[in-house]
Amino acid sequence: MTEKKERVCLLQGNEACVEGALAAGVDLFAGYPITPATEIAELLSQRLPERGGSFVQMEDELACMAAITGASLVGAKAMTATSGPGFSLMQENLGFAAMVEAPCVIVLVQRGGPSTGLATLPAQADVMQARWGTHGDHPVIALSPASVRETFDLTIAAFNYAEKYRVPVILLTDASIAHLREKTILPAPEDIQIVNRKKPQVSPEEYQPYAPDADGVPPMASFSEGYRYYVTGCVHNEKGSPVLMDPEVASRLLTRLEDKIKRNRQDIIRYDTSHVDDAEILVFAYGSITRPAKEAVLKARQEGIKAGLFRPITIWPFPDEEFVQALGQAHTVIVPEMNSGQYAGEVARAVCDGGKQARVVRLLEMGSRLIHSDEITAKVREVARHGK
Amino acid sequence: MANDLRLEEYLREREFPTMWCAGCGHGVTVKGTIRAIAKMGWDKDDVLAVAGIGCSARAPAYCDFNSIQTTHGRAIAFATGMKMHRPNLHTVLLLGDGDCIAIGGNHFIHGAKRNIDLTVVVMNNSIYGMTGGQISPTTPHMCNSSTTPFGNFEEQINLCDIAIAAGATYVARTTAYHVNQMAALIEGGLRNKGFSVIEVVEPCPTGFGRKNEFKTPVAMYEWLRDAAISVDKARDLSPQELKNKIVTGVLHQSSRPEFITEYAKMSKKAQERAKSTGASLELMPEEMGKFPGYSEVRLSGSGGQGLVLAGIMLSEATIKQGKNAAHLQSIGPEARGGTSRSEVIISDGEIINPKITAPHVLLAMTQEAADKYCSGVKPEGIILLDSTFVKEVPTAAAKTYQYPVTEFARDTLGNPLVANVLALGILARLTGKLSVNALEDVVRKRVPQRVRELNIKALWAGYEIGKDLVQTDA
Numbered sequence A: 001m002t003e004k005k006e007r008v009c010l011l012q013g014n015e016a017c018v019e020g021a022l023a024a025g026v027d028l029f030a031g032y033p034i035t036p037a038t039e040i041a042e043l044l045s046q047r048l049p050e051r052g053g054s055f056v057q058m059e060d061e062l063a064c065m066a067a068i069t070g071a072s073l074v075g076a077k078a079m080t081a082t083s084g085p086g087f088s089l090m091q092e093n094l095g096f097a098a099m100v101e102a103p104c105v106i107v108l109v110q111r112g113g114p115s116t117g118l119a120t121l122p123a124q125a126d127v128m129q130a131r132w133g134t135h136g137d138h139p140v141i142a143l144s145p146a147s148v149r150e151t152f153d154l155t156i157a158a159f160n161y162a163e164k165y166r167v168p169v170i171l172l173t174d175a176s177i178a179h180l181r182e183k184t185i186l187p188a189p190e191d192i193q194i195v196n197r198k199k200p201q202v203s204p205e206e207y208q209p210y211a212p213d214a215d216g217v218p219p220m221a222s223f224s225e226g227y228r229y230y231v232t233g234c235v236h237n238e239k240g241s242p243v244l245m246d247p248e249v250a251s252r253l254l255t256r257l258e259d260k261i262k263r264n265r266q267d268i269i270r271y272d273t274s275h276v277d278d279a280e281i282l283v284f285a286y287g288s289i290t291r292p293a294k295e296a297v298l299k300a301r302q303e304g305i306k307a308g309l310f311r312p313i314t315i316w317p318f319p320d321e322e323f324v325q326a327l328g329q330a331h332t333v334i335v336p337e338m339n340s341g342q343y344a345g346e347v348a349r350a351v352c353d354g355g356k357q358a359r360v361v362r363l364l365e366m367g368s369r370l371i372h373s374d375e376i377t378a379k380v381r382e383v384a385r386h387g388k
Numbered sequence B: 001m002a003n004d005l006r007l008e009e010y011l012r013e014r015e016f017p018t019m020w021c022a023g024c025g026h027g028v029t030v031k032g033t034i035r036a037i038a039k040m041g042w043d044k045d046d047v048l049a050v051a052g053i054g055c056s057a058r059a060p061a062y063c064d065f066n067s068i069q070t071t072h073g074r075a076i077a078f079a080t081g082m083k084m085h086r087p088n089l090h091t092v093l094l095l096g097d098g099d100c101i102a103i104g105g106n107h108f109i110h111g112a113k114r115n116i117d118l119t120v121v122v123m124n125n126s127i128y129g130m131t132g133g134q135i136s137p138t139t140p141h142m143c144n145s146s147t148t149p150f151g152n153f154e155e156q157i158n159l160c161d162i163a164i165a166a167g168a169t170y171v172a173r174t175t176a177y178h179v180n181q182m183a184a185l186i187e188g189g190l191r192n193k194g195f196s197v198i199e200v201v202e203p204c205p206t207g208f209g210r211k212n213e214f215k216t217p218v219a220m221y222e223w224l225r226d227a228a229i230s231v232d233k234a235r236d237l238s239p240q241e242l243k244n245k246i247v248t249g250v251l252h253q254s255s256r257p258e259f260i261t262e263y264a265k266m267s268k269k270a271q272e273r274a275k276s277t278g279a280s281l282e283l284m285p286e287e288m289g290k291f292p293g294y295s296e297v298r299l300s301g302s303g304g305q306g307l308v309l310a311g312i313m314l315s316e317a318t319i320k321q322g323k324n325a326a327h328l329q330s331i332g333p334e335a336r337g338g339t340s341r342s343e344v345i346i347s348d349g350e351i352i353n354p355k356i357t358a359p360h361v362l363l364a365m366t367q368e369a370a371d372k373y374c375s376g377v378k379p380e381g382i383i384l385l386d387s388t389f390v391k392e393v394p395t396a397a398a399k400t401y402q403y404p405v406t407e408f409a410r411d412t413l414g415n416p417l418v419a420n421v422l423a424l425g426i427l428a429r430l431t432g433k434l435s436v437n438a439l440e441d442v443v444r445k446r447v448p449q450r451v452r453e454l455n456i457k458a459l460w461a462g463y464e465i466g467k468d469l470v471q472t473d474a
């Protein structure tokens, strides 16, 4: 038996993100300081130069998103980290990255908003910004961890998905997980799976930069590897040439961008359930509310209430099928979230699209207090008392 | 020189015809740029052409390099990421004036400030061409545009002056009429290892000329020919005489450390140092601890008392004792003044939901913290009050101990900053459940060398104080 080198440590959420990024092979980080994401930049400003990687503090977040997208196109695994206000500034270039299919990772540590809001406190009010922040239809993947260890794992997963599907991937955390420290056992490097973008198998003369393989994803030559081509945010054909007046070309491109995510959803959707089999009441929670929700469900079960938990880990795309399956015969879904019901709307849509009848009950927190497990338990009890 | 240039080798003719109007200056500048690159003898695979958005920004599409059209104004920021990861790519930016100095002004300033090795060719046609002829920061005073129906009352910007002031190391200006000078000046920029700016004043017959009494494209080239004046000649003229003139030639050249080179040096040093220290974060659990089941510890006081660090060290020590631990902190404005909290959850099993309900142990190092938190402690729990600051003891069900922790740290140990570690030592003894040896290991690792021994002394002193407190109590 060879001895594997696991590491036991006390790690903060933001530190775990950094460890995950390094394990995934991040080459370049471009950042701009903002609470509660700053630790990520501070740590990488040391760790990246120590490994021969690149760290740069840009002049603003527009520049951060630009720099990581540029770096990605020349072959780097690139990342930035920010909070709501900075994420807003990144939107135009985030759309560019989606359009030119530049793999990259954006860590979004949510805090209370809008505007400067509550800079040090957690919130979940950027869920929709993560999905629809940039203009136009575009593909995106967003992952939402509930613990420090998961922050590590999902940062790696974010890089892997970005590379595999050539999309920007958002790691959606919040101030409470970012600053929580937990005993964390990091896996041995040889136990970590790393995915790298696929390279063209044809000569530069034959290479069409936007001609997809069967999985919908075009192989990616990095600039500087002898494959000279043109990258543009304009609608383009398979050769990469702008085609500005042809609805066929436009709809082919935009449909493919959506489809490469849709058709690979089995690989992309991650979720977790507990006690769903006979559940009459389903608590639907994500991110930092997962754990209070889990505690509340356990408590309810002790009291004989048939409650269950569905917890999406992949926030975007929305796990429709998996959720509807978990919903089963439950008559009510309770959605506790730290916003005005952004994701609950999506849950209601999924119930409806799935042909179900369940009622969607919102338990919302607008003041950046972490929703307490007792509040969730109380809501579960209340629903149980009233029945369907 | 231009004769042996085989222009077509550098063009991506697939993308032709170009989108540019007859008489547009952009094609002229592209040719000048290609001539300069050809003169450098660079392999096309090693050249990166970057643009933003505008008529100008189509330029890279027509050049057979690694070509990219980014977003409006952001080309320099994209190129910064690209150049950092691939320093060997010769990177040329082809920017419109609006793209460069209006929407992209901040990146332009910071590119110059970093003196990053990029060559920026600014295709300045005095107007926003692509969107149909609105004013640009470069539009001359009282000229017409489609958004200045009463004439442009703003003064035009001098982007070369900005580049110089911000730290660019090569700054030149030419016009689309002076094609040989243009190629030579761009070549000068390519040779400069640093941030180079070459402003090319160009005609836009469609968006600017027609609105400003240039009847034909030819009239615009004649204007460029006649308005241009060399830097040497310009030196002898007054500002009044220079009005409406275009000063051409190398305006500025200097030598300053270049960003990528400096980064590489710093990184090399960091790599050597990282090898020698071999920083590690491992915490191998050693002995099975005595903290049974599940406990919550709250350390409270004000920002600057080192409570976050104390909480981290306490958590690490319990992990070393084979336990599970989680640490919560309140940061930001609170930690910079008001009440500061640092909380540790210690458990034998999984911590399903890391939160503090009713702590088993409370340390309060300010009156405010004591008032706020004493009553919440579990009746069977323990409270330690720093009597240096806590003068009134709040009523609480839990067993309450008082000791002038900060005063002892300051007067006896000589540094009030070790009060946090002193308190950990006291708590280790009062709770009887924390291994001081595990704490000592962690303190050794976490505390900087110069105060390490002092902190360890404080830890053990605390442990002794704890003993006395328990005995007095018994």
Ligand SMILES: Cc1ncc(C[n+]2csc(CCOP(=O)(O)OP(=O)(O)O)c2C)c(N)n1
Residues within 6 Å of the ligand: B053, B054, B055, B056, B057, B072, B095, B096, B097, B098, B099, B100, B123, B125, B127, B128, B129, B130, B131, B136, B204
């Ligand atoms: C964020 C954003 N705002 C506005 C535009 C519209 N727009 C496209 S090109 C342009 C100005 C182009 O002027 P300039 O950079 O001087 O280049 P030219 O077209 O004159 O070559 C504007 C405002 C845009 N594409 N993106």
Ligand code: SF4
Residues within 6 Å of the ligand: B019, B020, B021, B023, B024, B025, B026, B055, B056, B125, B129, B130, B203, B204, B205, B206, B207, B208
């Ligand atoms: S509008 Fe002006 S800048 Fe644009 S292509 Fe025509 S002449 Fe050139």
